[in-house]
Amino acid sequence: MVGVDFGTLSGRAVVVRVADGAELGSAVHEYAHGVIERTLPDSDVRLGPDWALQSPQDWIDVLRVAVPQAVAASGVSPEQVIGIGTDFTACTVLPATADGTPLCFETPSRPHAWPKLWKHHAAQPHADRINQVAARRGEAWLPRYGGKISSEWEFAKALQVLEEDPEVYARAERWIEAADWIVWQLCGVESRNICTAGYKGIFQDGSYPPRDYLAELNPDFVDFPGKLATGQVGDTFGGVRLAPLGGSAGTLSATAAAWTGLPEGITVAVGNVDAHVTAAAADAVRPGQMVAIMGTSTCHIMPSDQLAEVPGMCGVVRDGIVPGLWGYEAGQSAVGDIFAWFVDTFVPASYHEQAGEMGMHAYLTSLAAEQPVGRHGLIALDWFGGNRSVLVDHNLSGVIVGQTLATKPEDVYRALVESTAYGARMIVETFEKSGVPVEEFVVAGGLLKNPFLMQVYADVLRRPLSVIGSEQGPALGSAIHAAVAAGAYADIEQAAAVMGRRTEAAYVPDPARADAYDRLYAEYRALHDHFGDGRLLHRLRAIRNEA
Structure with a gap:
């Protein structure tokens, strides 16, 4: 199995033996752009206080560089690999088109077109309003989040985009966690995992916050859940499946096989968060x-x-x-x-x-x-x-x-x-x-x-x-999830x-x-x-x- 952990400054891949969890080879690729905090790449466009962005190109480069290097270091033939699992920081989220193209690839000069890293905290005023309105209305989902939604989570960051750059918000047909976006790139099939949908996307008991609540935040925010495109576990909403952890999201596409050097058609596990997969590794x-x-x-x-x-x-x-x-x-x-x-x-x-x-x-x-x-x-x-x-x-x-x-x-x-x-x-x-x-x-x-x-x-x-x-807890945890997805356990x-x-x-x-x-x-x-x-x-x- 191959597990890939996408961190804050780098991504790492590890090759793991299914029989006992032995780590046979690993590699790390440092992100070329790192954390984007002051100006946009190749630009003099400045960012405000508490901004933190990333580049999707860095994530793809991890697949192109770290995965082949880890396999080579392991001494394992690529044909012996039966599955790949990934994990990501969260909430690291990006606006994209319906086919998964990040908006920052199309309009790199617009700050809100870039993925917002987990530690982007500039949406705190929007989180405050989300919490104030929810508390006043007695929204039943609020206690599931300790009484407050964080500025790090999906709704606060999306509301910031809507109110600070409504054009980018309108063009974003998908608002998707990087954990799900990278799986989409691997298998060519869009899916949403239950972990990020629940913790970061306020998805509880089969639904998102009601439309009248969203309208009270901003009338143009009422259809935001449509950009998330998730529904009941195993069901579809907007044509996209909300997938259980340890499940299969699909199989490795020809494009991703060329990036990674792994065989086309092997199992790709459902996306997950770095912390949550680490529980399995421990x-x-x-x-x-x-x-x-x-x-x-x-x-x-x-x-x-x-x-x-x-x-x-x-x-x-x-x-x-x-x-x-x-x-x-x-x-x-x-x-x-x-x-x-x-x-x-x-x-x-x-x-x-x-x-x-x-x-x-x-x-x-x-x-x-x-x-x-x-x-x-x-x-x-x-x-x-x-x-x-x-x-x-x-x-x-x-x-x-x-x-x-x-x-x-x-x-x-x-x-x-x-x-x-x-x-x-x-x-x-x-x-x-x-x-x-x-x-x-x-x-x-x-x-x-x-x-x-x-x-x-x-x-x-x-x-x-x-x-x-293990020193590679998230990557090992992702490999464990991939082993389950591939049917080994x-x-x-x-x-x-x-x-x-x-x-x-x-x-x-x-x-x-x-x-x-x-x-x-x-x-x-x-x-x-x-x-x-x-x-x-x-x-x-x-x-x-x-x-």
């Missing part, structure tokens, strides 16, 4: 197993056999992680991005000289790890990319309290690490207070390579951390048990440090509640945007 697809995929941001996903309303969650969707269970999602908008921002912006040159070949993150980590808990005297709020859960407000911003003239870079670095752990504890506690127990906390993603950070999380959470057994649970892996209780909390962190977490909660109303932070952001 063999964490049973109720109560929360998987935190920790990278530039963190997504927390967990299957459950019960439905509850969890304040500030990203969503709960039936069959959203594995068929037959409710799937919960929450998240933190920035984690690794916070550490990278600090290192890139605020560390003095003398530290870079001292770090040498060790690298700045490793050097700061080594200095921070020498401190006892609380020595730096700081508390930070992890809102440098806004707050995804539990406040669902991307106009919030980061806060650091307690700095003095004696504060050093390693102090701030440790406080930022701890702040993300406090944010994760807030999420776990919110789930458990809502009657959804977290039985096991499983970590995946690039940040698990930092043992100090993992130990901080174990101490702050006061619980053991299990860790995934009966369902995702069976495939995950054989092909997925994790180490239980790899990090265990230290009681003394955990007690010390309890005191600091109480201060974090106080700071969280004080600034969480957004009044001060919103005013500052408005002043910045005006300037």
Whole structure:
């Protein structure tokens, strides 16, 4: 099987043996355009604050470059590959024509014609209105999203396009998640997966929000669900099937076979989200197993056999992680991005000289790890990319309290690490207070390579951390889904048990440090509640945007 993970800055492919999940070869392709945040490619057209776009050409190049390289590295003959699965960041969404052509290919000078990356937060005012109107009307779907729809999701981003560039909105015959668009390119058949439709597209209990609600947002928004073209699972709406996870979307087309070097006609799995497929890679697809995929941001996903309303969650969707269970999602908008921002912006040159070949993150980590808990005297709020859960407000911003003239870079670095752990504890506690127990906390993603950070999380959470057994969690998870789609396994649970892996209780909390962190977490909660109303932070952001 081949699994392809489309990330924020790069795409990676892995070749996996169906019999045991062994990873035989992998390759990474860095996106030529990366994250488009300031100006459009090959243009002087500037973007506004909080914009984040991507180029579909980068995604196609992953298929052309990374997949053949991974197969070559594996020593496996292309003819031995029986299926391919893919996953994507979400909500990464694009406007396209009815045949799937991205509008940015036709009008590259129009910012709203480009795909909006998951961390495009410029639609926050539109999300605010979506939530205000829904709350006033008592829309039944709103509690399924913790009481608030994020500015990262499909409806807020589409409403922004409608109201800021109605011509692009009118030309967009499809508003489609990149997770589904890439599958369309692979097999030539348009489909929509139940995961992104539910979590990112407000599709609940077989329908979208009602027309009169959409009309109240904007009269021209009333037919927006027609651009999503999804209906009941297995049924069609607008001629497009809403497909269950682990299902087959079709077979590899001749065009995609030429791109990838794989045989035409092999199975193409239904699209999915990077975080959600990772649960299978960690063999964490049973109720109560929360998987935190920790990278530039963190997504927390967990299957459950019960439905509850969890304040500030990203969503709960039936069959959203594995068929037959409710799937919960929450998240933190920035984690690794916070550490990278600090290192890139605020560390003095003398530290870079001292770090040498060790690298700045490793050097700061080594200095921070020498401190006892609380020595730096700081508390930070992890809102440098806004707050995804539990406040669902991307106009919030980061806060650091307690700095003095004696504060050093390693102090701030440790406080930022701890702040993300406090944010994760807030999420776990919110789930458990809502009657959804977290039985096991499983970590995946690039940040698990930092043992100090993992130990901080174990101490702050006061619980053991299990860790995934693969450095390519999403790509492995996509390969597992492809194995199910190709018929090698009966369902995702069976495939995950054989092909997925994790180490239980790899990090265990230290009681003394955990007690010390309890005191600091109480201060974090106080700071969280004080600034969480957004009044001060919103005013500052408005002043910045005006300037």
